[in-house]
Amino acid sequence: MTSFSLGCRAIHVWLVALDQSWDRGIAALSADEAVRAEKYRFDAPRESFTRCRVALRHLLGQYLSVSPSDVRFEYAVSRKPGLTGNSSLHFNLSHSGDFALIAVARVAPVGVDIERVRALTAQEMLENRIFSAAELDQLRRLPETQRRDGFFAGWTRKEALLKAHGDGLRTPLTSVEVCLDPRRDPKILRSKSASIHPREWTLWTLAAPAGYHASLAVRSSEPQVDVTQVGDDSTYRHCFPDGR
Numbered sequence: 001m002t003s004f005s006l007g008c009r010a011i012h013v014w015l016v017a018l019d020q021s022w023d024r025g026i027a028a029l030s031a032d033e034a035v036r037a038e039k040y041r042f043d044a045p046r047e048s049f050t051r052c053r054v055a056l057r058h059l060l061g062q063y064l065s066v067s068p069s070d071v072r073f074e075y076a077v078s079r080k081p082g083l084t085g086n087s088s089l090h091f092n093l094s095h096s097g098d099f100a101l102i103a104v105a106r107v108a109p110v111g112v113d114i115e116r117v118r119a120l121t122a123q124e125m126l127e128n129r130i131f132s133a134a135e136l137d138q139l140r141r142l143p144e145t146q147r148r149d150g151f152f153a154g155w156t157r158k159e160a161l162l163k164a165h166g167d168g169l170r171t172p173l174t175s176v177e178v179c180l181d182p183r184r185d186p187k188i189l190r191s192k193s194a195s196i197h198p199r200e201w202t203l204w205t206l207a208a209p210a211g212y213h214a215s216l217a218v219r220s221s222e223p224q225v226d227v228t229q230v231g232d233d234s235t236y237r238h239c240f241p242d243g244r
């Protein structure tokens with residue numbers, strides 16, 4: 001079995017294409033994952049969930065040197081998944097449309113978010129529960145051609161941060177303010193949350209497939225963290241023992 005090594009300051013981010021069949025890996029899912037998959041009424045979200053879990057188990061199995069079916073998950077109250085008995089390997093996943101991103105790190109908790117860009121009405125853009133009044137003002141000030149990208153850049157930056165934080169909906173998206181300008185570094189500008197201190201976190205804009213925005217957050221102010229994006233199909237494929 002091949003193993004992936006992950007330095008203590010490294011973060012690996014895997015891009016997974018979900019528009020392929022992953023049926024051969026399904027046997028690795030746990031009973032509770034199979035039950036969860038069954039509960040989806042529609043094929044698309046069921047397949048997306050299943051394929052993500054197959055990919056997640058295969059990838060984490062390579063980091064832990066165990067078989068995919070031996071990867072054990074536990075869930076926080078917020079439903080953030082973690083690894084049972086292993087607090088030193090952090091991961092997070094996100095899926096949207098035809099893609100998922102899986103981030104893996106030792107350095108600190110990570111959060112990742114990918115969103116497929118879609119057309120937005122003026123109301124969706126400027127009356128929503130994602131952005132604070134100050135952030136909506138930032139959006140309004142962006143050139144019109146940048147506004148939709150600003151919306152999705154800002155949304156993924158905030159979601160990645162809250163997913164790394166792991167508290168779920170108990171921390172409202174409006175409690176943190178980030179830079180929404182898609183052309184600028186993704187900085188946290190302000191936090192109203194007692195447990196999110198901007199200086200303790202780092203955000204990245206990830207290279208995403210055309211038509212998507214993606215961001216990564218880590219609970220570390222360490223500038224030397226090294227983010228490697230693994231999106232090439234042939235690189236990804238070698239984590240599957242059967243050549244998938």
Ligand SMILES: CC(C)(COP(=O)(O)OP(=O)(O)OC[C@H]1O[C@@H](n2cnc3c(N)ncnc32)[C@H](O)[C@@H]1OP(=O)(O)O)[C@@H](O)C(=O)NCCC(=O)NCCS
Binds near residue numbers: 049078080166169
């Ligand atoms: C986590 C959350 C932000 C997901 O947002 P999304 O954009 O719809 O979905 P994404 O594809 O980006 O991420 C989903 C994945 O994030 C992970 N996840 C779930 N809850 C999470 C959390 N609280 N923090 C971080 N990651 C979480 C899971 O792996 C999930 O994938 P899965 O459902 O296939 O297992 C949203 O579902 C949420 O806030 N949930 C929290 C629910 C909660 O707080 N409940 C209150 C209980 S007290």
